[in-house]
Amino acid sequence: LFVWPGVLPWAGLSLAAGLAVASVAPLWKRNLRRTPMFTYGMVLAHLGIAVSLAGMASDSAFTKETLVAVRAGEAARVGPYSVTLDGISPVIGENWSALEAQLTATRAEDSTRLHPQLRFFANPPTSTNESAILTALDGQLYTVLGQPDGQGRWQLRLWWKPFVTLIWFGGVLIALGGALSLVGRLRRERRSAVRAAWA
Known part of the structure; x- marks a missing residue:
């Protein structure tokens, strides 16, 4: 399969941009104060993947x-x-x-x-x-x-x-998103347990 030289890095950047937009879509038109921490964690983790992908594509395209x-x-x-x-x-x-x-x-x-x-x-x-x-x-x-x-x-x-440093920055976002998701899930389970105890 023939691929025009230089196309793949730009395809990677386009994919990263699309993934970044899709990552923040769950927050669109939502009450941010009422949004669960788990959702913020999911958004950050997916955004981190997009940022890391942009770093890898930039490394290939612009080195x-x-x-x-x-x-x-x-x-x-x-x-x-x-x-x-x-x-x-x-x-x-x-x-x-x-x-x-x-x-x-x-x-x-x-x-x-x-x-x-x-x-x-x-x-x-x-x-x-x-x-x-x-x-x-x-x-x-x-x-x-x-x-x-x-x-x-x-x-x-x-x-x-x-922009190769975006790879590491994306990794930080992924880790932070995972931590937020875990904390949010634990909080939700604790609240469910308390409600069940009072029911």
């Missing part, structure tokens, strides 16, 4: 990736960030050694230091890339240090994932 080779003092740009390689230094761990990059991620007037590593293990002899991640309200910046090119430059792989 920006940059692979560059830079020297100390040079910068690369990805999304709203300019990432500068300030230097490389050795680091020793318990069972590994590493080359650690000192990066400065700048956005507008704000700067953040990041330290991705290229780690080496002796037994068995392997190497791994330890990414450094900067989380903002509107997305996440991933930075990975690669290999040197033998000419004084280092490979940097950068990703900007806008």
